[in-house]
Amino acid sequence: MEIKTTQIEKAHKSADRRIQRTRQLLQDALISLIQEKDYDEITVQDLIDQANVGRSTFYSHFLDKDELLMSGLEKLRTSFEEQHQKLGLEVGLKDPEMQISLAFFKHAQSHYALYKAVVGKRSGSVITKIFYEYLKEMFSGYLANNESQEEVPVELMVQFLASSLMALLTWWFDNDLPYSAEQMNNWYHRLVGQFLVQ
């Protein structure tokens, strides 16, 4: 009755198909619902109705709605990293195509509905925060090593870069992608490129 694998999703051994199925159903339900209404307005009841899953089942898998969301965002992140890797291999390592920001805009574009929910006007604070943390983590590795910035603290710089990318993404999606991923990336680099590694 107790399920311990909240953390380790893959769990190479413990594959009872019922577990996979239930978790998948709930994650799909969230993705589906989040496109109809704000995250904050979605109730556990909505989720189990949509997923067609028992109430107690929900709570045996996730502590609450937020934990379900987290597990979904983890997947999105994994998906991004895979796509980034693949793109990287295709175009060669030194190519500007490898720019992490471009990979990001492209990944977002190829998961339109999901990102719209995550990054758009209607997303909840929890989503935004988690997503933002991912971005910061990501950027930690991409700072230009600069004496030039006159000792702007690293963390501040990371925050600046992450929030800027977030701003562009948000604008892009709230306007339903009026420009290409390449164009967005160009602007992003015009705005903050001097602070990133080339």
Place this chain on the structure above:
Amino acid sequence: MEIKTTQIEKAHKSADRRIQRTRQLLQDALISLIQEKDYDEITVQDLIDQANVGRSTFYSHFLDKDELLMSGLEKLRTSFEEQHQKLGLEVGLKDPEMQISLAFFKHAQSHYALYKAVVGKRSGSVITKIFYEYLKEMFSGYLANNESQEEVPVELMVQFLASSLMALLTWWFDNDLPYSAEQMNNWYHRLVGQFLVQ
């Protein structure tokens, strides 16, 4: 029993002291509570307990918690504009002291507890959104008129500037103001200054 003046606070005529008193009590209660716990966790019950006001009284003044918050943020904004004006007069109009961003950092500093709640890690999405809208509105008037930005859409630029300021503010407060307002302002201008009017 009905109170119509949700919008017009000043209401030069309709000054029943009871109304002023109740609204003040509730706004103070929010400010007080928001320093103990996340905005999202504050309940109407908490508010009326703290303010020592009847339940139905609350609902005869505000539609819900968010409307109370809005009224509070309106006040904060007014306060900022007054301080900005005053500072501007003191130092003379052409002086860099007039920079809107510096005025902002200073105002934030002089309302530490409040801004910490509004801008810090623990604030809710509603607060952030409203605050962010204020910032965008503010920045609309301070864009450098640039052919130079190669047609970065104005709205995108505004969003970028607002989110950057927000990022700096957030970092500043989450670290309990480790630097002066002037220092923060300098960094801000190093990061985005080229896109602002001097």
Place this chain on the structure above:
DNA sequence: GCCGATATTGAACAAGATGTTCACTTATTA
């Protein structure tokens, strides 16, 4: 200072959400 108008009060209420429990059923896998 009186009095009509108006704001405040608080209890009671319905509706809905959360998270838990448990006896029962169903699916899985070895």
Place this chain on the structure above:
DNA sequence: TAATAAGTGAACATCTTGTTCAATATCGGC
């Protein structure tokens, strides 16, 4: 096929929201 583990859903206690209403307290014009 049998032991094990997961899913079910009703019932529950608790909390929150927002409304209603009759009784009470306060205000401000006269």
